[in-house]
Amino acid sequence: MLKQEDYKQHISEQFNTELEEIKNHLLEMGGKVEKQLIEAVEALVSRNTSVAEEIISRDHEVNQMEMRIDDECATILARRQPAASDLRLVVSVIKVNTDIERIGDEAAKIARQGIRLADEGASPTNFVEIRHIGSHVASMLHKALDAFARLDMDLAVDVVKEDNDVDKEYGSAMRSLVTFMMEDQRNIGPILNEMWALRSLERIGDHAANIAEHVVYLVRGLDVRHQESIEEYIEQVDER
Amino acid sequence: MEWLSAVSKVFFFIAAGGLLGWYLGDPMVGVTVAALAVVFFWSRQMWRLEHWLRDTSDSPPDVPGIWGEMVARVYRKHRSAETTQKRLQSTVDYLLDSFSAMRDGVVIVHGNGAIRWCNEAAQRLLGLQHPQDIGQLITNLVRLPEFNEYLDSGDYAEPLVFETTGGTRLNLRMVVTQFSDGDTLLFLSDVTEVVRTEQMRTDFVGNVSHELRTPLTVITGYLETFLGDVSSLPAPYARGLEQMAGQARRMESLLKDLLWLSKIESTEHRVKNDQVDVPALLVELADEISSIYPDRPLQLEISCQEGILGEYRELYSAVSNLVLNGYKYSGPDGRVFASWRAEAGCIRLDVVDQGIGIDPVQFPRLTERFYRVDESRSLASGGTGLGLAIVKHVATAHGAELKIDSKPGQGSTFSLVFAHTNKR
Numbered sequence: 001m002l003k004q005e006d007y008k009q010h011i012s013e014q015f016n017t018e019l020e021e022i023k024n025h026l027l028e029m030g031g032k033v034e035k036q037l038i039e040a041v042e043a044l045v046s047r048n049t050s051v052a053e054e055i056i057s058r059d060h061e062v063n064q065m066e067m068r069i070d071d072e073c074a075t076i077l078a079r080r081q082p083a084a085s086d087l088r089l090v091v092s093v094i095k096v097n098t099d100i101e102r103i104g105d106e107a108a109k110i111a112r113q114g115i116r117l118a119d120e121g122a123s124p125t126n127f128v129e130i131r132h133i134g135s136h137v138a139s140m141l142h143k144a145l146d147a148f149a150r151l152d153m154d155l156a157v158d159v160v161k162e163d164n165d166v167d168k169e170y171g172s173a174m175r176s177l178v179t180f181m182m183e184d185q186r187n188i189g190p191i192l193n194e195m196w197a198l199r200s201l202e203r204i205g206d207h208a209a210n211i212a213e214h215v216v217y218l219v220r221g222l223d224v225r226h227q228e229s230i231e232e233y234i235e236q237v238d239e240r
Numbered sequence: 241m242e243w244l245s246a247v248s249k250v251f252f253f254i255a256a257g258g259l260l261g262w263y264l265g266d267p268m269v270g271v272t273v274a275a276l277a278v279v280f281f282w283s284r285q286m287w288r289l290e291h292w293l294r295d296t297s298d299s300p301p302d303v304p305g306i307w308g309e310m311v312a313r314v315y316r317k318h319r320s321a322e323t324t325q326k327r328l329q330s331t332v333d334y335l336l337d338s339f340s341a342m343r344d345g346v347v348i349v350h351g352n353g354a355i356r357w358c359n360e361a362a363q364r365l366l367g368l369q370h371p372q373d374i375g376q377l378i379t380n381l382v383r384l385p386e387f388n389e390y391l392d393s394g395d396y397a398e399p400l401v402f403e404t405t406g407g408t409r410l411n412l413r414m415v416v417t418q419f420s421d422g423d424t425l426l427f428l429s430d431v432t433e434v435v436r437t438e439q440m441r442t443d444f445v446g447n448v449s450h451e452l453r454t455p456l457t458v459i460t461g462y463l464e465t466f467l468g469d470v471s472s473l474p475a476p477y478a479r480g481l482e483q484m485a486g487q488a489r490r491m492e493s494l495l496k497d498l499l500w501l502s503k504i505e506s507t508e509h510r511v512k513n514d515q516v517d518v519p520a521l522l523v524e525l526a527d528e529i530s531s532i533y534p535d536r537p538l539q540l541e542i543s544c545q546e547g548i549l550g551e552y553r554e555l556y557s558a559v560s561n562l563v564l565n566g567y568k569y570s571g572p573d574g575r576v577f578a579s580w581r582a583e584a585g586c587i588r589l590d591v592v593d594q595g596i597g598i599d600p601v602q603f604p605r606l607t608e609r610f611y612r613v614d615e616s617r618s619l620a621s622g623g624t625g626l627g628l629a630i631v632k633h634v635a636t637a638h639g640a641e642l643k644i645d646s647k648p649g650q651g652s653t654f655s656l657v658f659a660h661t662n663k664r
Contacts (some may be wrong), residue, residue, distance in 0.1 A: 024377060031383025034405050050507075142406040149380045150372065 044114030570595030
């Protein structure tokens with residue numbers, strides 16, 4: 001089992017700091033994206049187009065951070081040829097990095113839908129679904145990043161399981177939006193935009209679950225992707 | 241000298257052994273036996289002493305001579321060290337206890353950003369876990385861009401107010417103090433209620449002003465229709481209606497200012513990125529003034545062509561409020577000057593009038609809403625009492641400082657001083 005202190009055990013002080021750095025940079029980027037997501041949902045719900053535009057214009061900062069982290073990881077791989085837990089850290093940082101950047105993109109998409117929805121005027125749904133799933137997904141992302149920072153496998157497993165709830169909520173939100181469209185065809189335009197925003201939120205939930213899966217990989221060295229039940233899988237491995 | 245007497249005792253004992261040996265036939269045997277006896281005795285004392293030093297919680301051994309003296313001294317030293325340590329520990333415990341019991345969050349952060357200690361309130365407010373999170377970077381757990389920036393900046397003069405992410409979202413106010421070798425102490429207080437109340441107040445003022453406009457439009461509309469045909473009205477009605485129309489106009493401008501103020505307030509914290517050409521703004525303002533006061537032009541003095549980053553409409557309203565105040569509070573032929581010039585480290589906009597001036601004791605209250613130095617005069621001039629409040633908010637939103645300089649009877653100078661960093 002990987003522990004916090006394990007990155008402080010190298011003879012080369014420089015290597016220690018390099019490993020710490022990529023982790024810190026990744027979490028910094030995660031914090032930024034989490035904020036982008038929260039603000040995007042708020043801007044959409046409150047029809048605040050100026051905030052939405054700001055969010056879109058800030059997306060490139062996240063992209064810059066992604067490129068920098070990838071570059072740092074490549075340098076570590078080339079220069080240090082890490083093994084065991086160090087290698088797992090670098091690999092999972094590279095993977096989580098991609099997921100976080102995608103979340104940033106989805107947040108920008110939500111902001112774009114927000115601008116469109118604000119132009120279209122009143123919505124029959126009052127954005128109840130977006131509000132609800134938005135806050136759920138944001139808390140999932142927060143927990144996934146917490147799990148990464150603390151190397152907390154139990155929390156990571158929780159996040160992976162939570163994604164199923166989000167998927168269910170997404171399904172029922174879709175059904176209720178479809179009834180709105182059937183009620184009055186003038187609703188179709190705005191509701192379609194809302195569906196796009198919901199779709200982005202659902203994708204963000206998936207990315208958060210991916211991050212949590214990478215945390216399990218980082219801590220235990222187990223690849224738990226594409227498993228029916230992550231808990232059963234971990235138990236099976238433990239018994240072996 | 242304890243040592244001298246102990247050593248002389250030993251020599252005396254060995255000499256006595258030698259003497260006894262000489263009497264019995266061989267002095268060397270006597271000396272050897274005596275020396276061996278001394279060595280045996282000292283070894284035994286040494287063994288007892290060492291045994292006791294291993295675990296000093298036992299009572300000290302009862303050893304004779306210089307050994308007893310040494311044991312007693314070690315024992316005394318040890319006791320006093322123990323009490324000092326206990327006292328220190330209890331002081332430290334007491335301090336940490338008092339921190340723990342505080343309702344505000346306290347986090348002690350190492351110079352490299354790692355958490356050293358945090359109290360229970362901090363765990364609740366920031367979602368930290370004690371003791372697992374000790375040694376973690378605080379920025380890795382709080383993860384807010386503005387939080388990171390604030391801690392990196394090293395400038396902790398102003399407290400930071402931020403909203404946390406995660407399950408429960410709180411508004412926190414953080415004061416940072418540096419101590420010893422770059423370690424920092426973070427004090428966190430929960431200001432969620434305050435922020436919400438403030439938000440409600442702003443929203444309320446905005447909403448009420450907005451709602452009042454519709455009925456007012458109907459009233460002024462009818463009044464204007466009636467007054468359009470004054471001659472057909474009985475004289476007493478005409479006067480009443482005219483006064484009503486005047487008050488309705490005043491109320492309209494009041495609502496307009498209130499709405500404008502709440503808009504500025506709600507966007508105060510947003511970064512303003514448009515390039516504002518201040519010289520052009522002043523020229524436009526002078527044009528507008530010349531239509532209100534045709535024979536008293538605004539005297540412009542533009543010695544700097546630089547603009548600033550900001551929002552044009554807000555800046556225009558602030559400057560026009562200052563200039564119009566200058567006109568309102570000076571005599572019918574008083575002149576008003578506006579200047580725009582660069583100084584070391586800042587650019588300043590001055591509005592100077594030759595009017596009635598203000599007593600310096602009034603300065604702190606001038607920017608309060610609805611505060612008036614002289615009630616009767618302000619009512620006559622048709623002011624809303626919100627002008628300087630607007631100026632103040634615009635200044636804050638643009639990182640500028642509002643400076644007032646005045647003496648009764650000698651005119652006033654209102655200055656907006658923009659930091660140089662504000663320009664592009």
